[in-house]
Amino acid sequence: QQGDPVEAPAFLAASYACQRNTPHPGHNILLTAALSVLAESAELNGDEGRGLAFRRSEGLLRSLDRRVQGPAELRGLPCLGDHSRRVIQDLLENGVSSEVEETKSSPRYKAMKLLTGIFGVGVKTAKRWFTEGICSLAQLETSGHSLNAAQQAGLKYYTDLNQPVSREEADAVSVMVEGVVHSVLPGARVTLAGGFRRGKMSGHDVDFLITHPDEGKEEGLIHKIIACLESRGLLLYQQTTRNTYRESAKGAGRPSSSMDRFDRCFSIFKLTNDSSPEDTRRAQQDPERVRVEADQTGSGGRPWRAVRVDLVVSPISQFAFALLGWTGSKLFEREMRRWAVRERAMSLSSHALYDRNQERYLRASSEEEIFAHLGLEYVSPTGRNA
Numbered sequence: 001q002q003g004d005p006v007e008a009p010a011f012l013a014a015s016y017a018c019q020r021n022t023p024h025p026g027h028n029i030l031l032t033a034a035l036s037v038l039a040e041s042a043e044l045n046g047d048e049g050r051g052l053a054f055r056r057s058e059g060l061l062r063s064l065d066r067r068v069q070g071p072a073e074l075r076g077l078p079c080l081g082d083h084s085r086r087v088i089q090d091l092l093e094n095g096v097s098s099e100v101e102e103t104k105s106s107p108r109y110k111a112m113k114l115l116t117g118i119f120g121v122g123v124k125t126a127k128r129w130f131t132e133g134i135c136s137l138a139q140l141e142t143s144g145h146s147l148n149a150a151q152q153a154g155l156k157y158y159t160d161l162n163q164p165v166s167r168e169e170a171d172a173v174s175v176m177v178e179g180v181v182h183s184v185l186p187g188a189r190v191t192l193a194g195g196f197r198r199g200k201m202s203g204h205d206v207d208f209l210i211t212h213p214d215e216g217k218e219e220g221l222i223h224k225i226i227a228c229l230e231s232r233g234l235l236l237y238q239q240t241t242r243n244t245y246r247e248s249a250k251g252a253g254r255p256s257s258s259m260d261r262f263d264r265c266f267s268i269f270k271l272t273n274d275s276s277p278e279d280t281r282r283a284q285q286d287p288e289r290v291r292v293e294a295d296q297t298g299s300g301g302r303p304w305r306a307v308r309v310d311l312v313v314s315p316i317s318q319f320a321f322a323l324l325g326w327t328g329s330k331l332f333e334r335e336m337r338r339w340a341v342r343e344r345a346m347s348l349s350s351h352a353l354y355d356r357n358q359e360r361y362l363r364a365s366s367e368e369e370i371f372a373h374l375g376l377e378y379v380s381p382t383g384r385n386a
């Protein structure tokens with residue numbers, strides 16, 4: 001018998017996102033975008049469990065190697081709960097989901113999205129403000145709330161920071177960061193992480209992981225980088241936090257939360273409009289020129305824009321774990337940690353992998369080795385867009 005071709009995907013999909021190859025944006029954009037709205041709405045309501053369920057559905061659909069045409073094709077697929085299935089069915093049959101449309105136009109969702117879109121504002125703060133009736137930036141500005149330094153910068157550069165960062169802009173920032181890092185510590189290595197490493201063409205920020213092949217040389221590096229960036233007039237805002245991670249005999253250094261403990265800096269860069277990667281590379285040879293131009297163009301016409309940049313410094317001994325952890329996606333990372341605990345009795349973090357049965361840390365100097373320790377087939381960065 002020819003069989004029902006629509007059942008084929010059931011055999012392609014494994015239940016953990018880290019067992020699958022998930023390209024960006026995948027073949028089911030209509031469905032994944034809709035599920036992403038519902039996931040985001042749940043997350044903005046503080047309902048993590050519900051958010052995760054929608055994220056898992058979204059990830060599964062993005063990993064399918066073809067466009068789903070009808071509900072029958074969903075038979076046997078993992079990760080899809082009843083709620084997600086209903087939404088998908090609606091979308092397949094009517095082209096829209098009333099639940100998604102209602103969510104998108106609800107005042108709460110709109111206000112929460114706007115408020116959490118301010119750098120430095122999390123769900124809790126946004127919720128408190130929304131409860132007080134604050135639904136717009138103008139209302140926030142006249143509310144009399146005192147904002148912390150991050151939030152003030154977030155408000156000041158709101159428009160810029162909510163405009164996606166392009167691949168070209170990310171490359172220009174890379175050249176800036178590499179120039180500064182190499183000038184303060186020759187031999188240091190800069191690696192683009194986050195969504196751009198996964199092959200995305202745009203992002204909400206640019207993420208960098210920095211290390212040095214000689215363990216210990218990276219100590220104090222973040223402060224030198226920041227000082228140099230500041231002296232060149234390239235920073236609009238920065239907040240640096242210090243490393244506190246230590247391994248312990250019983251694996252207590254393993255992650256108790258998803259926050260890691262590298263030296264890191266959340267920052268906002270000033271990217272001039274002529275900062276094509278080539279121009280920036282040339283300007284690096286003459287930092288004084290960049291500084292003067294940046295000063296001249298800072299006001300009025302504004303031929304520059306603000307871009308969110310994350311800088312993370314890792315000792316070389318933890319680099320593979322840090323790279324894996326900071327490449328994402330968030331769901332892919334989360335699923336990998338879940339796989340480690342449930343299927344292998346191991347704890348994975350951005351610092352280390354701890355085997356609970358053997359009661360010891362497992363070393364790795366590449367991402368491939370980490371996948372191998374976990375008994376997973378290697379998934380390249382471009383396949384981690386779960």
Ligand code: GTP
Binds near residue numbers: 205207333
């Ligand atoms: P866009 O920036 O929106 O393009 O997507 P992205 O995937 O790059 O997201 P983001 O920059 O927020 O995060 C990049 C990766 O760093 C993701 O895998 C996150 O899980 C990870 N990440 C972000 N913040 C932290 C953190 O505090 N600790 C750890 N360990 N990882 C983090």
Ligand code: MN
Binds near residue numbers: 196
């Ligand atoms: Mn990012």
Ligand code: MN
Binds near residue numbers: 194205206207
């Ligand atoms: Mn980031």
